[in-house]
Structure formats: C-alpha cells, structure tokens
Amino acid sequence: MTSSKQALADPASSAEAASGSQPGAARGARGRGTPAQGPDSWRSRFYRWDMKASPYVFIAPFFIIFGAFSLIPLLYTAWYSLHNVQLSALDHQTWAGLDNYRNLLSSDFFWNALKNTFTIGVLATVPQLMAALWLAHLLNYHLRGSTVWRVVMLTPYATSVAAATLVFTLLYSWDGGMVNWFLDFFGIDAINWRESDVGSQFAVSSIVIWRWTGYNALIYLAAMQAIPSDLYESAAIDGANRWQQFLHVTVPQLRPTILFTVVVSTIGATQLFGEPLLFGGVSGSKGGSEHQYQTLGLYMYDQGWIIGNLGKASAIAWSMFLILLIVAVINLLLTRRLRKSQ
Amino acid sequence: MRTSTRRSHRLMALAAVAALTTGLLAGCASDSDDGSSNSNDSGGNAKGKTTLTIGTFGVFGYKQAGLYDDYMKQHPDITIKENVTTRTDVYWPKVLTRLQAGSGTDDIQAIEVGNITEAVQTQAQKFVDLGKDVDKSQWLDWKNAQATTKDGKLIGLGTDIGPMAICYRKDLFKKAGLETDRTKLAEQWKGDWAKYVDLGKQYMKKAPSGTKFVDSASSVYNAALGGESQTYYDKDGNVVWDKSAGVKKSWNVAMSVATSNMSAKLKQFDKPWDQGFANASFATVACPAWMIGYIEQKSGDSGKGNWDVAAAPTAANWGGSFIGVPTAGKHQKEAVALAKWLTAPEQQAKVFAKQASFPSTPAAYSSLKPATETTSYFSDAPITQIFSDSAKTIPSQFHGAKDQPIGTAITDVGILQVEQKGKTPAQGWDAAGKEIKDVLGQ
Numbered sequence: 001m002t003s004s005k006q007a008l009a010d011p012a013s014s015a016e017a018a019s020g021s022q023p024g025a026a027r028g029a030r031g032r033g034t035p036a037q038g039p040d041s042w043r044s045r046f047y048r049w050d051m052k053a054s055p056y057v058f059i060a061p062f063f064i065i066f067g068a069f070s071l072i073p074l075l076y077t078a079w080y081s082l083h084n085v086q087l088s089a090l091d092h093q094t095w096a097g098l099d100n101y102r103n104l105l106s107s108d109f110f111w112n113a114l115k116n117t118f119t120i121g122v123l124a125t126v127p128q129l130m131a132a133l134w135l136a137h138l139l140n141y142h143l144r145g146s147t148v149w150r151v152v153m154l155t156p157y158a159t160s161v162a163a164a165t166l167v168f169t170l171l172y173s174w175d176g177g178m179v180n181w182f183l184d185f186f187g188i189d190a191i192n193w194r195e196s197d198v199g200s201q202f203a204v205s206s207i208v209i210w211r212w213t214g215y216n217a218l219i220y221l222a223a224m225q226a227i228p229s230d231l232y233e234s235a236a237i238d239g240a241n242r243w244q245q246f247l248h249v250t251v252p253q254l255r256p257t258i259l260f261t262v263v264v265s266t267i268g269a270t271q272l273f274g275e276p277l278l279f280g281g282v283s284g285s286k287g288g289s290e291h292q293y294q295t296l297g298l299y300m301y302d303q304g305w306i307i308g309n310l311g312k313a314s315a316i317a318w319s320m321f322l323i324l325l326i327v328a329v330i331n332l333l334l335t336r337r338l339r340k341s342q
Numbered sequence: 343m344r345t346s347t348r349r350s351h352r353l354m355a356l357a358a359v360a361a362l363t364t365g366l367l368a369g370c371a372s373d374s375d376d377g378s379s380n381s382n383d384s385g386g387n388a389k390g391k392t393t394l395t396i397g398t399f400g401v402f403g404y405k406q407a408g409l410y411d412d413y414m415k416q417h418p419d420i421t422i423k424e425n426v427t428t429r430t431d432v433y434w435p436k437v438l439t440r441l442q443a444g445s446g447t448d449d450i451q452a453i454e455v456g457n458i459t460e461a462v463q464t465q466a467q468k469f470v471d472l473g474k475d476v477d478k479s480q481w482l483d484w485k486n487a488q489a490t491t492k493d494g495k496l497i498g499l500g501t502d503i504g505p506m507a508i509c510y511r512k513d514l515f516k517k518a519g520l521e522t523d524r525t526k527l528a529e530q531w532k533g534d535w536a537k538y539v540d541l542g543k544q545y546m547k548k549a550p551s552g553t554k555f556v557d558s559a560s561s562v563y564n565a566a567l568g569g570e571s572q573t574y575y576d577k578d579g580n581v582v583w584d585k586s587a588g589v590k591k592s593w594n595v596a597m598s599v600a601t602s603n604m605s606a607k608l609k610q611f612d613k614p615w616d617q618g619f620a621n622a623s624f625a626t627v628a629c630p631a632w633m634i635g636y637i638e639q640k641s642g643d644s645g646k647g648n649w650d651v652a653a654a655p656t657a658a659n660w661g662g663s664f665i666g667v668p669t670a671g672k673h674q675k676e677a678v679a680l681a682k683w684l685t686a687p688e689q690q691a692k693v694f695a696k697q698a699s700f701p702s703t704p705a706a707y708s709s710l711k712p713a714t715e716t717t718s719y720f721s722d723a724p725i726t727q728i729f730s731d732s733a734k735t736i737p738s739q740f741h742g743a744k745d746q747p748i749g750t751a752i753t754d755v756g757i758l759q760v761e762q763k764g765k766t767p768a769q770g771w772d773a774a775g776k777e778i779k780d781v782l783g784q
Contacts, residue, residue, distance in 0.1 A: 087438050088438055089464055109780060166613065169612075170614070173614040175607070175614060176617065176623075195758070195762040283609075283750050286750070286755065286777075289773070290759060290763070307747050307780075307783075312783070
C-alpha cells in the first residue's frame, strides 16, 4: 500500500521540486542519470510528452465510459424533453419548448408521484436508519459468533430486488397472504395491502427497509469501532448506563457517518423504482389503481415505455435530476451548519 | 533505485490499462461475432450455415412442439435461435426502439394483437410485405385485416387467436347445486353475459366455502368486450372509448360482478391468481383458447378431471399474435420462408396439439387434435369443436394504436377501484377516463 501511494504522490512532488523549469526534463535528468544531451533529442521530447499525457491516458477509460453512458444520454434526454417524441416514431420530433414541463406541473399524476416518492422515502428511510443504528450498537458489544451476525445482516442486501419483492408480494397478498393470516390472530380484519393507500406505501417501504437495514448497520458498526474505548470508560465511571452511553457518546461521534447514510438513502429513495414496479404485478407501472404508490421513477417508466410518450418521460427524468440537485444542496447546507456548530 | 521502482509501477499500470483495453476490445469483438459470421453466411461461405433468430414473448409453443427441430432437419443449412422476453410490456418497447434504430432486431419478431395496430400505423415501412409470398386465404379474414396497412401491405402472419369459452369447475358447480352439463350450461347463459352473471348470483347462494364464482371483474370485461364489434376506436381511427356501445355494455357487466360478492378479486397473471387456480378458489374463468394450457399448468393435478369447458355467452376473441419480418434483418428471404412455414395450417395444428393455442388458419380446424392429457384434464370436453364454433363467428373489430394502454386504464384503474377499493361505478369510470386522457396526452 505505502509504496503505491508513494508512487502516486511522487510525480507531483518532483514537479513541485522542479517548479519553474520543465518538469519532464527535470525528471528525465534525474531519472536517467546521464540524460540525452540537448533539448531536441527525441528521448527527452518523449519523456516530456509522456509526463504530460500519461495521466490523461490513465484516467481516460473512466471519462470515456462516463461520457458515453452518462453525459451524452443526459444531454440527449434534455433535448428530448423539449420535443414531442413518441416511442413509435423516434425520427418524428416536433419542437415543444417547455410544454412538457408545463404539462407536468399541471398534471395531478406528477404531483401525486412526487408526494408518494417523499412519503415512501420517509417511511422507508427513517425507521431503517434508526433500526440500523440500534442493531450496530448491539453488534458492537462483544458477542459470540459476531462474524456470523454480521454476515446474516448483510444477506438481505445480497438478495436481488426482484426475488425479495416477489416474496413480499406473496406475504402481503390480501387473500391467503401470511401477513393478513398473522393479523387475523389478533382479530384484525384482512387489509388489502396493494390497494389501500397507507397499507401499500407501508408494504413497499418494508421491502426497502428489509433490504437496506443490515447494509447501513454495517457502515455504522465500522464507524463505531473507531470510537476510542476510553470515552466509554470515562462515561461509565461517570455513572452513565448503556443507553446513556449510546445517546451521549456513540451518536455524537457517529454524526458524519449518519449524515453520509442519510444522503445516500435519500438519493436511493428518490430513485425508488424496482420494488413498487414488481409489487404492483402486471400493471405495476401504474403504482396501484389510484397511483397510490406510483413513485417518480415509475411515472417516468409508465409515460416513456408503456404509454410511449418519450418527450414527457424525459421531462420527468430531468425534473428528478433537478430535485436531486436541490436535495444535494440542502444536505450540503446542513453539513456546513453542523460543522460550524461543532 | 527509487526511480526504477517508480518505473516498474508505471509499467505495471500501463500493462493493466493495456490488458483492460484489450479486454474491452475482445468483448466487442466477441459481441459482434454472431453478426459477422452471419454476414459471411449470407455471402455463402464454405459451411453455409445461416442462423435465424426469432424474438417472442411468453410461450409461443414452437420450441415445445418441436417445430424448430423439424425445420432444421428439413433445412440443414439453417439454425434457429429463439429469444424469449417473458413480459409483453418489456418486449414491445424494446422491439420498437430496435426497429427504429434499424439494428438489433431478430430476423423474425412476434407482435401481440394489442400492438399490431400501432405496428401497422407507425412501423409498416420497417417490415417486409408478406402479402406477395403467402396465400392470404389461409387465414381468417379479420386476422389478416388486423395486420394489413391502408395500402394493402401485410406486415405480419397470423399465429394463434383467442376464441372464447368458459372454463368451469364441475366439482364446485355440483356442490353449489348448479347444472354441470356443458351444453345445458351454455344454453343457460347463451347470448348475454348478464345471464352468466345471474348464474353467478345463484352460485354464491350455495357456494362451497372459500370459493367465488369468477376470478375477477376485469376478466369478464375483457371476455365480453372481445365479442363487441365496436371497442375503443371507430373505423376512421378516432378514439371513441367513452361513446362506444361495446365498452358501455361490457363495463356494465363488469360492474355487476365488481359490486357483488361473486368475484375472487384477483388480478390476472399475478402470483396470487396462479395460487387461486391451485387452491380452486374460483369456479369459472373466461377462457380464451390460450388459457387452456395455463389452467392445466397452474391448477396441477388437483384440477384434473374437475375442469370442464362450455361455450361462452357470445363468440369473442381475446388475444392472439402475429409474426413479422423486419427489413433490418440480414436474412430476409430465409426468414420469410420460416415465418410462412411456422404459420402454415399444419404447423399451427401441431402447436395446438401441444399448447392448445388456437390456429388462425381455418384449414387447420378439421385436423385439430388436442393432446390426450388435455382432453382428459378438461373432462373430455370437445374443446376443438367449441373453439372452432366461436372462431368462425367472431365479429371483426377496429383497433387503434393505444388499444393496450386504454384497456389497461379501464381494467386496472377503473374496474379495480370499484372491485377492490369499494368506489362507485361512476367514480371508477371517471378515474379510468382521467387515466385515458393521460395516455392520449390530452
């Protein structure tokens, strides 16, 4: 590790050392011992070129792939969002200006999807992170077979969205599903998990929670193990019990980690797609008969690939992008404030 | 010494980059391998093997009936590969984008009846005109009409159709004290789906515990609509869903199911629906020919001999497909020949024998023989007779480009809200209307 780090750091330091003169020449002079004489020798020119170009060659694969699969589609989507484009006639585009966006702002379905994305996001993220924090706290104690517990925690994350959702769909099926069967023991009437408003959102959230809690718990656990144990010892000497230790030592120490998981989970929640799509079954892109769990991602898919209105779907995609940018800015402001207050 | 280690690091990095790049290039090369070998083949190289690909959704039964193997045996220079995408809603957008990109299509592409009008109206120039190569009189007239453009170009050959019957569980009917003889039953509901609903009310009075009369209101709607001549579009291509007599009539029948307690309230093709078959939780299901194979598979052994088939109240069609040859394909001549062969009456009869997908070529009807397991599974019902009778009297319907999403809006939004959320029929109708406006971009 150290040697490769040195190698990475080295060119920069040598360039700094030789600031003023040409870095390539300086390096060539140092490296070869007896450098080729004269500034015009092909060797020194090659080294100079090598010095300048190699870094770009090394980072090029990422930027080429990023350009081909992210940047160009992104810009192309923006172009599409200003046109009327049908999936069945991609070569017949007519200029629409901001019509698609105006159309969205006046569409009940769009606002509904935005609202659902938010409520499902909150329903999924808040309990998930709290549970993860608590689980990490428990795992942080000396347990027998702690590795086993950690692996078990990570298994839901390793399950595919499709597999998890299909199983949950069966559990939640209103007629003969295990959840309703269980509720029946307590005398609670069967709930139509897919068609009720709160019920369906809860069901979708629970799939997300199940998949991601362990993942977040492991991140918290890693951060917890970096907390010096003398903090706990002194807290114990001061008479703090475990809950108080958790509240006054662990949580404040984990603040940056918690912030990180909040950001990542928020982004994940904004892009929620697979779970509600598969939960909805055959016409899943509608997100239920009243669109009660149609997220922005689903609405985009429905408009673009089921209805075939690619212009509007592109507008939704860009709106989502803008929303994510706003979320990122809010997070940034919060982080700054937190840092200042510390 | 430091310099030498640094240089060796750089060399290693370079080597890594080089290895990665060649890996990528190799990946590309192996990807385009199929294509290049194909183009060599069409040029007629030494081996002369041509690979034809056929893109389908769901189970078409060609492979199951051994048709590909037969064809390859008859044509040693041809290899057939089937690319299956299970869900139509995933399959069709993929085909559309590839058609327009002019690359990546299979040599033969299947088209569902719900998408055929869109294909005819918007993609006709992307498909080979098959009209000249085949004897069109082999197919039912209305089947050909669906795949023919205004200027007479035939872009797809009919595969199966979905003539309607009612599949019912004899054992449950008996327990509910109803008639179990298929001809007498058909008499009881003949001519009107409302009579079928009336029988459902009778069934519910003495229904065996845990069972309902029908799987869902939407299935009754689809079955009834398949027998109406006017659905969502008129013959000039205008959307008339809210004025259509056929839609109104079918909607009302579906509403009388949705607002009663005779429906198991399942959603077709969902997992719980499959379980419903296995657990015998509903007594009847609207039964287009392709449903026969589905029931046999999902009900399993417990349904054996308990299911029976009776003629539907009205002759109707639900579903069915076409296969077309995209002009982007590299082996159009071979593909046309294969498409022709696959949809010829003899082959359609073979698919029926295996899969009970009903032929769209009347010439096959006299020779139709379902598999013996299927007939015994369905209490020796004369399914060939029942489906042929229905197929011959199906009215022709006008279709439009957005048939499929409009239909989904009515069944999965409108009807579902009434059936599962207890909304009134008027509220359900309004919700469907709002959805359809969104679909049509109004």
